[in-house]
Amino acid sequence: xxxxxxxxxxxxxxxxxxxxxxxxxxxxxxxxxxxxxxxxxxxxxxxxxxxxxxxxxxxxxxxxxxxxxxxxxxxxxxxxxxxxxxxxxxxxxxxxxxxxxxxxxxxxxxxxxxxxxxxxxxxxxxxxxxxxxxxxxxxxxxxxxxxxxxxxxxxxxxxxxxxxxxxxxxxxxxxxxxxxxxxxxxxxxxxxxxxxxxxxxxxxxxxxxxxxxxxxxxxxxxxxxxxxxxxxxxxxxxxxxxxxxxxxxxxxxxxxxxxxxxxxxxxxxxxxxxxxxxxxxxxxxxxxxxxxxxxxxxxxxxxxxxxxxxxxxxxxxxxxxxxxxxxxxxxxxxxxxxxxxxxxxxxxxxxxxxxxxxxxxxxxxxxxxxxxxxxxxxxxxxxxxxxxxxxxxxxxxxxxxxxxxxxxxxxxxxxxxxxxxxxxxxxxxxxxxxxxxxxxxxxxxxxxxxxxxxxxxxxxxxxxxxxxxxxxxxxxxxx
Amino acid sequence: xxxxxxxxxxxxxxxxxxxxxxxxxxxxxxxxxxxxxxxxx
Numbered sequence: 001x002x003x004x005x006x007x008x009x010x011x012x013x014x015x016x017x018x019x020x021x022x023x024x025x026x027x028x029x030x031x032x033x034x035x036x037x038x039x040x041x042x043x044x045x046x047x048x049x050x051x052x053x054x055x056x057x058x059x060x061x062x063x064x065x066x067x068x069x070x071x072x073x074x075x076x077x078x079x080x081x082x083x084x085x086x087x088x089x090x091x092x093x094x095x096x097x098x099x100x101x102x103x104x105x106x107x108x109x110x111x112x113x114x115x116x117x118x119x120x121x122x123x124x125x126x127x128x129x130x131x132x133x134x135x136x137x138x139x140x141x142x143x144x145x146x147x148x149x150x151x152x153x154x155x156x157x158x159x160x161x162x163x164x165x166x167x168x169x170x171x172x173x174x175x176x177x178x179x180x181x182x183x184x185x186x187x188x189x190x191x192x193x194x195x196x197x198x199x200x201x202x203x204x205x206x207x208x209x210x211x212x213x214x215x216x217x218x219x220x221x222x223x224x225x226x227x228x229x230x231x232x233x234x235x236x237x238x239x240x241x242x243x244x245x246x247x248x249x250x251x252x253x254x255x256x257x258x259x260x261x262x263x264x265x266x267x268x269x270x271x272x273x274x275x276x277x278x279x280x281x282x283x284x285x286x287x288x289x290x291x292x293x294x295x296x297x298x299x300x301x302x303x304x305x306x307x308x309x310x311x312x313x314x315x316x317x318x319x320x321x322x323x324x325x326x327x328x329x330x331x332x333x334x335x336x337x338x339x340x341x342x343x344x345x346x347x348x349x350x351x352x353x354x355x356x357x358x359x360x361x362x363x364x365x366x367x368x369x370x371x372x373x374x375x376x377x378x379x380x381x382x383x384x385x386x387x388x389x390x391x392x393x394x395x396x397x398x399x400x401x402x403x404x405x406x407x408x409x410x411x412x413x414x415x416x417x418x419x420x421x422x423x424x425x426x427x428x429x430x431x432x433x434x435x436x437x438x439x440x441x442x443x444x445x446x447x448x449x450x451x452x453x454x455x456x457x458x459x460x461x462x463x464x465x466x467x468x469x470x471x472x473x474x475x476x477x478x479x
Numbered sequence: 480x481x482x483x484x485x486x487x488x489x490x491x492x493x494x495x496x497x498x499x500x501x502x503x504x505x506x507x508x509x510x511x512x513x514x515x516x517x518x519x520x
Contacts, residue, residue, distance in 0.1 A: 047520055049509075051513045052513070052520055054505075079488065180520070194502060198503070210493075211485060222480055222482060225483050225488070226483075227481040228481060271505065275503075275505065278496070278499045281492065285495075
């Protein structure tokens with residue numbers, strides 16, 4: 001561990017870990033009293049209001065990458081780096097009308113995989129399930145590893161301890177409280193994160209005026225202010241489409257659309273996009289301020305904490321530690337819950353428990369959360385750095401799902417075979433572009449191929465679809 | 480090399496901080512409103 005990067009002593013780090021771990025678990029147990037039924041556990045009773053609905057989308061989308069990678073993006077790609085990161089909010093904006101449609105079309109739904117199965121059939125279900133689980137697990141592994149690495153960098157807590165504690169805390173409170181605990185803690189975490197990034201940014205402004213920071217950059221690192229910074233401009237398109245693909249396909253976002261009460265989803269996602277939009281700029285600005293403040297950055301990945309500690313001293317270090325912990329927890333708990341829902345309802349139920357009652361599925365979902373947490377822990381344990389980079393491969397995969405989802409939700413004549421081909425071809429061609437051209441082109445090309453295949457096949461060979469099918473098995477049982 | 484003007488940089492940072500503050504306040508206001516309506520979830 002670099003001495004420069006540690007901004008807290010290990011005992012303080014352990015104390016903060018224990019303090020927030022106990023708080024989240026206690027809240028999970030308290031809110032878990034509501035999560036006795038399957039609907040309560042998986043979709044929080046389907047009655048989430050606008051405040052919690054908005055906050056949970058904001059907090060979940062603020063990962064540790066947002067607070068830690070945005071300053072690094074700014075330090076390396078300048079103003080465009082901050083703007084590129086901000087475009088990830090477009091995923092939230094564009095998902096807003098989908099959230100409304102999802103809630104209306106599938107009032108009893110649980111997962112995005114369920115939608116694909118009912119809308120396009122078994123082949124599409126298999127392709128989508130593979131993409132969905134691959135993405136969910138790699139995102140979770142990247143968050144678990146980021147947790148261990150960041151806590152080690154910030155407070156000198158050994159990687160294995162930090163990673164294990166963060167995963168354990170998230171597993172325990174999600175296990176007790178299901179989506180109630182996830183959404184409830186997300187509200188508190190979103191407020192803490194917003195306060196943290198604003199306090200640090202204002203503290204910097206009080207020390208170094210913006211004009212001084214600008215002049216310093218213009219003199220010493222003008223490329224960071226360049227309007228035509230090619231690598232940064234390409235990052236805009238990749239981030240934009242990656243963000244849209246991540247949100248459109250992932251059950252993390254679909255489960256919230258199911259959980260929000262009628263009429264809330266669209267407003268919640270629009271507001272969440274607005275609240276999230278400035279965060280990469282506010283956090284990223286720390287990276288641009290570093291040279292002016294005379295901070296020698298030897299590790300760009302921890303430039304945010306270094307600048308915070310430089311400005312606010314030990315208090316700044318504590319603040320960053322709490323913000324990072326909240327950012328990690330708000331994403332890991334969501335992934336645990338959303339992945340458990342998919343595995344329980346779309347794999348375990350049809351394969352092993354076709355006649356299971358809701359109570360039995362509720363128990364199975366709990367066990368899946370523990371299993372997913374354990375698998376994530378085991379994969380994170382060896383600290384293979386290249387694993388985190390696997391997430392970048394997911395760009396074309398998730399990008400290829402965008403059009404089958406949009407078309408499937410709104411267009412009655414979408415062709416199911418076209419949807420399968422769109423996801424398979426989009427993923428394959430996108431990955432090829434990743435290897436042959438570069439990371440910046442992969443998502444764009446994968447999404448483009450998927451668009452042409454989905455729309456082309458539906459225009460050439462339209463298939464009628466009965467929307468009532470989306471009401472699912474529950475309707476079939478009750479009618 | 481064409482640089483972003485200083486006013487744009489200043490506007491971007493100040494506007495973003497203001498939006499982040501407004502976002503936090505909005506969340507609290509919405510929570511109070513929902514609690515008032517006894518329907519946060």
